[in-house]
Amino acid sequence: MAQRLVSVWQPFFLGSESQSAAIDAATELEELGYARLWFSGGFEENVAPRFREILDGTKRIGVASGIVSIWHSSPPEVAAFAQDAERAHPGRFLLGLGASHAVLLEGSGTTYRKPYSKMVEYLDGLDAAGLPPERRILAALGPRMLELSRDRSAGAHPYFVPAEHTAEARAALGPDRLLAPEVAVVLEADATTARVTARQYTSGYLALPNYTNNLRRFGWTDEDFAGGGSDRLVDALIPWGTAEEVAAGLEKHYQAGADEVAVQVLNGGDATTFPADAFRALAAVLT
Template identity: 85%
Template sequence: MAQRLVSVWQPFFLGSASRDAAVEAARELEELGYSRIWFSAGFGDDVPARFREILDGTGRIGVAPGIVSIWHSSPPEVAAFARDAERAHPGRFLLGLGASHAVLVEKDGTDYRRPYSKMVSYLDGLDQAGFPRERRILAALGPRMLELSRDRSAGAHPYFIPAEHTAEARAALGADRLLAPEVAVVLDPDPVTARATARKYTAGYLTLPNYTNNLRRFGWADEDFAAGGSDRLVDAIIPWGTAEQVAAGLEKHYRAGADEVAIQVLNGGDARSFPADAFRALATVLIGRR
């Protein structure tokens, strides 16, 4: 494992934050030593300008969509945006692509069929547009998509997974591909309130078959998915506790083979607010910045 990067995944950056608020938060994360900022690109037909705004307003930190939906964007347009970002800020924009979920994609009438084949076709389009494989990464859960990530991108950006999945992903990707899982956390040492906060997040994701089917491969069952998740499942997916305890939970992913962990803070952070204090505390433990 060549890298050990600490990144940020927060909906705030594409939520209700103004450009100035988003750039201000990004500058602080850069000063704290975080490597990259991840956030959803939404379901529009292009890459939101916010990614370029953060690049323009900072000097080092990377940005990456987690993810651009392959159902709502075209390879030529996405490649054009990514090439412009690369020319202006070499090595700082990483294009995250994903097939998302049927229930979300079909809200606007889009036909969600054969997502793997759709991804292959989308990657063909990026190749034809001349966009390099080393500047794109795939949201991958199952074995086939992980193999596609290995063969046709820089690596994989799994979401909502336990450390056991990180180990499987590393084995599938090999040693030379980037593995950057998202891991949501709760900075709260009280087990009752910490798990309650975590379940506000897990409850929605446990209704999505892509995630529950993936978890079944690691031995989780229907009883673990009920009521926002069993204590055992919540604890496996959402590290909670003090900053030091959360860091210990994140360490499981690094030991399993992650190069980069994209941390999403759940308490105090959402599309409307940025949990600056939490990222300061985590930086002290994970990066050594005070």
């Protein structure tokens, strides 16, 4: 691994109605030594302006979309945003793209079909618009999408995965592509309390077939998915405990081949409050 970066994945940066609060939080994370900020692009058309606002309001920290949906934004418009960000802040914006989920798309009237073919078509559009592969990364879980990440982007940004997936992803990507999994954590030493918080997060994702089908490949079953996840599954997906214990859980992903881990601190599903104390405590042991 050429890199060993600690980044932040936090819904607060899109969820906060206050631009100044988002920039203040980003500035503190920059000062604490985190490498990059990841947050969702949401489901609106094109790239959310918050990405550019944070780039403009900070000095060094990277900013990445995790993810912009290929069903909601056109390649020319997305490429234009990324190219403009690159001109203003060279090397700091990474465009994360993903195929989202059928249940989320079809509820909004969009037909979800052939996501792999859609991604290939989308990347063709970005090529035509002049956005180079090194300025984009794919939310990849299965083997075909990981191979596409290797061949046509900077690498992969898997979400909601155990360390076993990180090892598989590294094998698929080879040594030279960026592997930056998101890993959610709970800073809570009591097992019962930590798992309650974790299940507030896992319950939603275990209702999405893309994630459960991926987990099945590593031996997890319907019994593990019930009730927000078995203790064993929750513990495999969500490091919890003291800052030092959480760091040990994140270490499994680095050992499995991650260059960068995007840490999401869970705080009960609240996207309007930034968990500053948790990121300060983690910075003391991670950065």
